[in-house]
Structure formats: C-alpha cells, structure tokens
Amino acid sequence: xxxxxxxxxxxxxxxxxxxxxxxxASILFLTLKYYQPTEGNFFxxxxxxxxxxxxxxxxxxxxxxxxxxxxxxYTQFLYDSLxxxxxxxxxxxxxxxxxxxLVNFHRQDKSLNERKQMLEDAAKDAELYNLRQQLQPHFxxxxxxxxxxxxxxxxELARSMIQQLSEFLRHTLNKDDxxxxxxxxxxxxxxxxxxxxxxxFGHRLLTSVQTDPKCEDLLLPVxxxxxxxxxxxxxxxxxTLHEVLIAVSANCNEGKLVVExxxxxxxxxxxxxxxxxxxxxxxxxxxYLIYARNDLVETIVQDNLYIARITIPx
Amino acid sequence: xxxxxxxxxxxxxxxxxxxxxxYLQSFENIEVLAECNDGFEGMKAIATLKxxxxxxxxxxxKINGFELLELLEEPPAVIFTTAFDxxxxxxxxxxxxxxxxxxxxxxxxxxxxxxxxxxxxxxxxNTALTAVTEDYLEKQDTLTRIVVKHNHVVRILAxxxxxxxxxYGDYIKLHTAEGVFLKKKTMSFFESHLNDKEFIRVHRSYIxxxxxxxxxxxxxxxxxxxxxxxxxxxxxxxxxKQVLGM
Numbered sequence: 001x002x003x004x005x006x007x008x009x010x011x012x013x014x015x016x017x018x019x020x021x022x023x024x025a026s027i028l029f030l031t032l033k034y035y036q037p038t039e040g041n042f043f044x045x046x047x048x049x050x051x052x053x054x055x056x057x058x059x060x061x062x063x064x065x066x067x068x069x070x071x072x073x074y075t076q077f078l079y080d081s082l083x084x085x086x087x088x089x090x091x092x093x094x095x096x097x098x099x100x101x102l103v104n105f106h107r108q109d110k111s112l113n114e115r116k117q118m119l120e121d122a123a124k125d126a127e128l129y130n131l132r133q134q135l136q137p138h139f140x141x142x143x144x145x146x147x148x149x150x151x152x153x154x155x156e157l158a159r160s161m162i163q164q165l166s167e168f169l170r171h172t173l174n175k176d177d178x179x180x181x182x183x184x185x186x187x188x189x190x191x192x193x194x195x196x197x198x199x200x201f202g203h204r205l206l207t208s209v210q211t212d213p214k215c216e217d218l219l220l221p222v223x224x225x226x227x228x229x230x231x232x233x234x235x236x237x238x239x240t241l242h243e244v245l246i247a248v249s250a251n252c253n254e255g256k257l258v259v260e261x262x263x264x265x266x267x268x269x270x271x272x273x274x275x276x277x278x279x280x281x282x283x284x285x286x287x288y289l290i291y292a293r294n295d296l297v298e299t300i301v302q303d304n305l306y307i308a309r310i311t312i313p314x
Numbered sequence: 315x316x317x318x319x320x321x322x323x324x325x326x327x328x329x330x331x332x333x334x335x336x337y338l339q340s341f342e343n344i345e346v347l348a349e350c351n352d353g354f355e356g357m358k359a360i361a362t363l364k365x366x367x368x369x370x371x372x373x374x375x376k377i378n379g380f381e382l383l384e385l386l387e388e389p390p391a392v393i394f395t396t397a398f399d400x401x402x403x404x405x406x407x408x409x410x411x412x413x414x415x416x417x418x419x420x421x422x423x424x425x426x427x428x429x430x431x432x433x434x435x436x437x438x439x440n441t442a443l444t445a446v447t448e449d450y451l452e453k454q455d456t457l458t459r460i461v462v463k464h465n466h467v468v469r470i471l472a473x474x475x476x477x478x479x480x481x482y483g484d485y486i487k488l489h490t491a492e493g494v495f496l497k498k499k500t501m502s503f504f505e506s507h508l509n510d511k512e513f514i515r516v517h518r519s520y521i522x523x524x525x526x527x528x529x530x531x532x533x534x535x536x537x538x539x540x541x542x543x544x545x546x547x548x549x550x551x552x553x554x555k556q557v558l559g560m
Contacts, residue, residue: 034367044463065445073460079477098375137397137398138397138398138399140397140398141397141398141415141416141417142327142330142397144417145327145329145330145333145416145417146327146329146330146416147417148333149330149332149333149336152333152336153332153336179355199325199329200329201326201327202328202329204326222465224425224460234336237326237375238373238374238375238376239374239375239376240375240376241354242373
C-alpha cells in the first residue's frame with residue numbers, strides 16, 4: 001500500500017482518532033464509577049465497550065472524511081483502514097475497561113475489608129463491655145473492701161461474705177445468655193447479691209422478696225432480674241439519704257410470670273428518669289430476642305416509688 | 315510533744331469507714347472528729363469542725379465527693395478513696411494526686427497519710443485539688459442536676475426548675491421560681507453540659523430552656539414562661555430557629 005499522505009493530514013488524523021479514544025475512555029470511566037458489573041452481567045459491559053469502540057471509529061471516520069473530502073487518495077486510505085481502526089479502538093477500549101475494573105475491584109475490596117474490620121471491632125467492644133458489666137468492678141472492689149474491714153473485727157462474717165461473693169461470681173460467670181432457669185434459682189442468686197449489698201450498706205438497705213409459691217418453678221432467662229435490682233439499689237441508695245426498701249415481688253397467672261422491682265426515689269431530682277438507661281435497654285433487647293415481643297419491660301412511677309415490671313410469657 | 319492533726323472520714327459504706335478508723339489507730343497524733351455518711355453531712359462537718367484533712371469517697375448518695383469539694387470555699391487537704399471510677403482515676407493521674415484504691419493495704423494507707431501530713435499547710439495541695447475537681451466535673455456527661463449552695467445550705471436543682479441562666483461576672487445566675495442561685499462556672503461549661511435540644515444559648519449571656527419559650531419577638535427578644543424577656547443575638551436566633559424547626 002502507498003502511504004504518501006502529507007504530514008499535516010496524518011497529524012490531524014491521529015489527533016481526531018485519539019480524541020475519540022479519550023472521549024470513550026472517559027465515558028467508560030464514568031460508567032464504571034457508578035455501575036460495578038457483577039460476574040453475571042459482565043456481558044453487558046463488553047457489548048457497551050464494543051458499541052463505544054464502533055461509535056468512536058464511525059465518529060472519527062465521518063469527521064476526517066468531511067475535513068479532507070477533496071483528497072481522494074486520503075479518503076480511500078481512510079476507508080480501507082476502517083477495519084483496522086475499529087479493531088484498534090476495540091483493543092484500546094478493552095484494555096481501559098480491564099484496567100478500570102481492576103482499580104474499582106481493588107477499591108471495593110478494600111472498603112469491604114474495612115467494614116468487616118469495623119464490625120469485628122464493634123463486636124469485640126460490645127463483648128468487652130459485657131464482660132466488664134458482668135464483673136461490676138465497683139461492686140466487686142467495694143465488697144472486697146468490706147471484707148477487708150470485717151477481717152479485722154469479725155473474721156467469721158468476713159469468711160461468710162467471701163463465700164457469698166464467690167458463689168455469686170461463679171454463677172455470673174457460668175451464665176449462658178439463652179439459658180432459662182427457674183424463678184427459685186434466679187431468686188437464690190438474687191438473694192446472694194442482696195446479702196452482699198446489705199453487708200456493704202448496713203442498716204440503710206432493707207430488702208423484701210415475696211413470691212407466690214406456685215410460681216417458683218416457672219422459667220425465665222438467667223440473670224434477667226439482677227440488672228433491674230442493681231438499678232433499683234443504685235437509684236434508691238444514691239438518690240436518698242435515709243433507709244431504702246428494695247422490694248421484689250413475683251406473681252403468676254394466665255401463663256405469665258410477672259416480677260416487679262420497686263425502689264424509692266426523690267421526685268425532686270430528675271435522676272430517676274435515667275432509669276431507662278443501659279440496664280433496661282439491654283434487658284428489653286434480650287427479652288425481644290427470646291420472645292420476639294417488645295412490651296415485656298415496663299417502668300412505672302408512683303409518687304416516690306419507681307417500679308420496674310417484667311413479664312415473662314410461659 | 316507531737317503535733318496533733320484532725321480529720322473526718324466521709325464514706326457512705328459503714329465498713330469502709332471502720333477500716334479507715336482501724337488503720338488510723340497506729341497514728342497517735344491523728345484525731346478523728348467525725349464520721350459522715352454522705353456529702354451533706356460531710357459539708358456540715360467540714361464547716362463546723364474545720365478538720366486538717368478528710369478521707370473522701372467519690373461515689374456517694376445525692377452529691378458525690380467532687381461535687382462536695384466544689385461547694386467548699388477553703389477545702390481541707392483530701393485523701394481520696396475510691397473502689398472504681400474511670401473518670402476519677404484519670405483525673406487523679408492527670409493532676410498527680412495521690413489516691414487510695416479500695417481495698418487498700420495498711421502499708422499503702424500509711425504512706426498516703428504521711429504524705430498528706432507532710433504537705434499540710436503548703437499551697438500545693440489546694441491548687442491541685444481545684445484542678446482535679448474541675449477536671450472531673452468537666453469530664454462528666456450531660457448534667458442531670460445542678461448542686462448549689464445557698465445561705466450555707468446545699469440545694470440540688472433539677473433541670474426542670476431552671477427558668478433561664480444568666481452570665482454574671484465569674485458566676486452564672488441560675489434563675490428559678492424559688493429565686494436566683496449562683497454557681498461559679500462559665501457559660502460555655504453549661505452550654506456543653508446541657509442537652510442542646512433542651513437548652514439553647516440564645517445570647518452571649520443567656521441560656522434558656524426550650525420548653526419555657528412562650529413567644530418569640532424577633533429579632534431581639536424571646537418571652538419565657540413566667541414573663542421574663544430575654545435578649546437574643548443574631549447567632550442565637552439562628553440556633554433557636556434550628557432547634558424549633560422554624
């Protein structure tokens with residue numbers, strides 16, 4: 001073939017062809033930015049690339065033909081080289097597509113990994129929080145301090161408190177979130193806790209636990225009452241200066257077990273409103289996961305009494 | 315003759331107080347003037363008995379150890395005792411303040427006491443005390459109540475009682491239906507420690523509770539329940555519109 005084409009014409013040809021190539025490369029870039037093909041519809045991306053390549057070839061052909069119409073020699077050459085021009089565009093577009101796809105894939109993979117990492121971190125944090133919550137450092141260290149005091153003056157009492165504390169901790173550590181226990185068992189554990197707290201706070205803390213004997217064998221999720229009693233003691237004791245009565249009562253009828261935990265509070269300070277804190281929220285969530293109901297935890301304010309009521313379907 | 319020192323033991327747990335008293339028996343030159351059950355009692359006892367130093371628990375009913383310190387104009391030297399309080403421990407570390415972690419050994423206890431006795435009368439402890447108190451209270455979450463002292467009586471104000479807050483020199487005037495209480499704090503402290511949906515700083519010198527707004531008299535004033543007319547600034551008006559969704 002004779003390639004005798006003036007340098008100016010060749011230059012324009014190259015410029016136009018490359019401009020079209022740049023144009024479709026940009027279109028592809030934008031396409032892939034907003035549309036990430038999955039393996040199934042990768043086919044469409046290939047069709048789209050072919051269409052773009054064909055468009056670019058046709059576009060540059062029309063423009064060059066229009067621009068150099070009188071130069072028959074050149075237009076003939078242009079026409080003859082149409083196939084090779086098209087194939088070249090397809091090759092280039094293919095390369096660009098693969099390149100962009102790889103970059104996007106890598107980016108997505110990275111953000112997916114980051115998300116996964118974040119999820120794992122959050123789960124770990126929650127676990128750590130739960131562990132801490134279970135151990136209740138404030139309660140634990142204060143109890144140990146009380147034991148330290150008793151060891152000097154009343155060693156027998158110190159020994160029995162160590163006993164109670166150990167039994168309490170062992171039970172807490174053995175718990176499995178989904179496990180159900182009888183009311184009797186749960187109240188026994190609760191009683192250990194109350195005994196320890198009574199040693200700590202002395203005469204300020206009064207407790208009463210009342211159960212209908214016929215409810216004793218009904219089942220409830222393990223350690224579901226304890227956080228409520230903790231809350232009651234915290235708000236009861238830290239919100240008033242005098243003797244505080246924490247009352248636990250359990251009743252059952254019509255296939256339901258209802259437990260109420262009552263503590264006094266000072267209506268003048270708004271702290272009791274904070275009783276909707278973490279303890280209640282986590283119990284509500286646990287009960288929801290087990291019974292698929294959201295209405296099992298209620299809180300009632302009656303004059304200067306704060307009542308938390310939980311209902312366990314049987 | 316050995317110099318005599320006096321102290322108070324302020325802790326809401328009786329056994330914790332007994333332990334301190336027992337450990338103190340080996341110090342013949344220290345006299346315990348009183349034991350206090352809570353912050354209120356502690357406050358009164360400090361004012362009337364003027365001890366050289368106090369043992370102070372942090373978590374106590376009604377007002378905690380730091381809230382008690384904040385109310386004192388001339389606090390005695392303090393030996394902090396605490397079982398577990400993240401904020402407190404961080405505040406102590408940051409201000410190089412010695413503290414006793416319950417349960418503590420007799421050895422550790424004696425070191426802490428000797429240290430405080432050696433420091434008595436120097437100004438060193440006082441400035442550190444002010445700093446650690448401020449540090450701790452600053453780190454607290456959103457306020458749920460405000461502890462004030464009025465004519466030597468401690469009063470705990472519920473947030474609902476607040477009509478509005480007004481800057482007043484180094485103090486903040488807390489306006490309530492019962493009258494005005496003064497608190498030595500800054501406007502920005504209250505701005506950052508009150509829920510920003512419930513309280514709005516409408517002016518350099520004024521913070522108002524959202525629910526108390528009766529009428530807005532743009533662009534200069536807002537009328538509150540009880541009839542107070544509060545000036546608002548341009549930025550205050552913008553915030554007001556945002557919170558009220560206007």
